[in-house]
Amino acid sequence: MAEQPVISVMLIVADADAAVAWYKTALGATERWNLGGVAGLDVGGAAFFVHEVNPANPAETSPGRAGVTSARIELFVEDPDAVIERAVAAGAAAGPAIADHDAPWGTHRQGGFIDPFGHKWSVGDRSPLGPFPR
16 A cells, blocks of 8 residues: 655755754754764654755755755744744744734744754744644
């Protein structure tokens, strides 16, 4: 029987060990596995990966080296204010301030930060992926 499809996020970083340590401190991430240079992490059951820049693969670079990022990581938690405060206290740059947003799935609070590796994060309290109120 085939497994359900899975989409994963792989964050390219200049220093995987530093990134693993930062995500543990700032987001309370737990380490699923670590192969040295690439690691699987988890925030409250939501998995993501970090991968150190590989100089032999110029198609994959970190936002810090590229000078830009075109993706945003969205994290949905019970208390987005506390997550953003913790991330900023650990060295993230403050992003959009927490604000209430009206959306088809209901009003939700969301704000953000940019982690020390150049990745943009939005942190909200209600995911548009559901479950949706009826």
